[in-house]
Amino acid sequence: MGKINVGIIGMKFGKEFVNIYQSHPLVGKVAICQRDPGALARNGEELGIPEQLRFGDFKGIADCDELDAIHVVSPVPEHVEHTLYALGAGKHVACTVPMALSIEDIGRICEAKEKSGKYYMMMETAVYTREYLYVKGLVEKGAFGRIQFVRGSHMQDMGLEGWAEYWLGLPPFFYGTHAIAPLLMINKAAAEYVVGHGSGRLSDDLARRYGSPFAVETVTIKLKGSDVVAEATRSLYETVRQYRESFDLYGTKMAFEWDQIADEGQVLFEGGESARRFTAPDTDGLLIDELKRFTKRDEVLDKDNPSFIQGAGHGGSHPHLVHEFVSAIAEGREPALNAGVAANITAAGICGHESCMKGGEKIYIPVF
Numbered sequence: 622m623g624k625i626n627v628g629i630i631g632m633k634f635g636k637e638f639v640n641i642y643q644s645h646p647l648v649g650k651v652a653i654c655q656r657d658p659g660a661l662a663r664n665g666e667e668l669g670i671p672e673q674l675r676f677g678d679f680k681g682i683a684d685c686d687e688l689d690a691i692h693v694v695s696p697v698p699e700h701v702e703h704t705l706y707a708l709g710a711g712k713h714v715a716c717t718v719p720m721a722l723s724i725e726d727i728g729r730i731c732e733a734k735e736k737s738g739k740y741y742m743m744m745e746t747a748v749y750t751r752e753y754l755y756v757k758g759l760v761e762k763g764a765f766g767r768i769q770f771v772r773g774s775h776m777q778d779m780g781l782e783g784w785a786e787y788w789l790g791l792p793p794f795f796y797g798t799h800a801i802a803p804l805l806m807i808n809k810a811a812a813e814y815v816v817g818h819g820s821g822r823l824s825d826d827l828a829r830r831y832g833s834p835f836a837v838e839t840v841t842i843k844l845k846g847s848d849v850v851a852e853a854t855r856s857l858y859e860t861v862r863q864y865r866e867s868f869d870l871y872g873t874k875m876a877f878e879w880d881q882i883a884d885e886g887q888v889l890f891e892g893g894e895s896a897r898r899f900t901a902p903d904t905d906g907l908l909i910d911e912l913k914r915f916t917k918r919d920e921v922l923d924k925d926n927p928s929f930i931q932g933a934g935h936g937g938s939h940p941h942l943v944h945e946f947v948s949a950i951a952e953g954r955e956p957a958l959n960a961g962v963a964a965n966i967t968a969a970g971i972c973g974h975e976s977c978m979k980g981g982e983k984i985y986i987p988v989f
Contacts, residue, residue, distance in 0.1 A: 624649030635694030720967040742956040743963030750936025755901040765872030773800040790830035793855035797970025803868040804851035810844035812969035817976035840973035915940035964989040
C-alpha cells in the first residue's frame with residue numbers, strides 16, 4: 622500500500638504527536654483539527670500543515686477523502702462520539718485513553734469497529750514506558766520466574782490549574798487504564814471479574830457531580846485463566862501524593878518495584894535481602910531511526926501541559942504508540958492495544974467503580 626495519511630483531532634495533548642507522524646516513513650499527509658480558528662492557524666503554521674489539511678470540525682477531518690486514519694485526542698467525554706464517527710467514515714482509529722466512560726459505549730465502539738472493517742487502537746502510554754518495556758523484556762527472558770502478583774497505582778492531584786471542568790469529581794476508575802493496563806498485558810491475560818472498595822470521602826461539591834463519593838478506589842482483578850490476582854489503586858482529588866503512575870511485579874525469582882519518589886530510581890529484588898536501585902534505560906533502541914529522538918523529554922513541545930508536568934513525559938511512550946498504530950495498518954494486522962484488549966482494560970475500571978459503589982460486590986467483566 623501507499624503512504625498512510627493521518628488526521629489528529631485535538632491540539633492540546635494531540636499536538637505532541639504531529640511531528641512523530643510527520644517523521645514516520647510510512648506516513649504521508651498529516652492533518653489537524655482544532656475548534657479555535659486562531660489556535661488552529663498558529664499550530665498549522667508552526668507544524669507546517671497546509672491550510673487544506675486544517676479542520677475546525679471533527680466531522681470535516683473524519684470525512685476527508687485524503688485521510689486513511691484518525692487519531693482522537695479530544696476531551697474524554699468526546700472520545701466515543703469522535704471514534705464512532707471516524708469509524709463510520711471508514712477510517713482506522715487510534716484514541717487516547719480511556720476508550721469510553723460506560724460499558725454500553727465500549728460495546729458500541731466494538732460493534733462499529735467490526736462493521737467498519739478498520740482497525741482501532743487505544744493509545745495507552747503505560748505499556749510503552751521505559752519501565753514497562755524493560756520489565757517486559759525481563760519477563761520474556763524468564764528472569765522473574767513465575768509471576769505471583771502484580772500491583773498498579775495511579776495517584777494524582779487534579780486540583781492543579783489547567784484541567785477541564787469535566788474532570789471535577791470523576792470516578793477514579795473511569796480513568797483507570799494507566800493503573801490496570803500494565804497488570805493485564807504483562808500477564809498476557811484478560812480481566813475476568815473485579816472486587817472493589819472505596820476509601821475516604823470527597824467534599825460534597827466534588828461528590829455530587831458524578832454521584833461518586835470516594836477519594837480513593839482500590840480493586841482486585843482476577844485474571845482469566847491465571848493464578849494471578851492483580852491489585853490497582855486510583856485517586857484523583859483530596860488525597861495528598863506526588864504524582865505516581867506505577868506498577869510492581871513479584872515473581873518466584875525476582876521482583877520489581879516502581880520509584881517511590883519520582884526519578885529516584887526503580888528497585889529490583891533478586892532474592893533474600895538483595896535489592897538494587899536502577900533507572901530503566903531509554904527505549905530508543907527499540908524504534909526505527911526516524912523516531913528515536915521522540916523518546917526524550919526535550920522533544921515535548923508544550924512543557925507546561927499538566928499531563929507532562931505530572932506524567933514525566935509519559936515515559937517516552939509516544940513514538941512507540943505511533944509506530945504500533947501505523948505499522949498495524951501497513952501490515953494489515955490488529956494492533957497490540959486493539960478494540961478487544963482496550964475494551965477489557967477499560968471495562969475492568971468501570972466495573973471496579975461499580976463494585977466500589979456496591980460495597981465490594983463481585984462484578985464480572987462483559988465479553989466484547
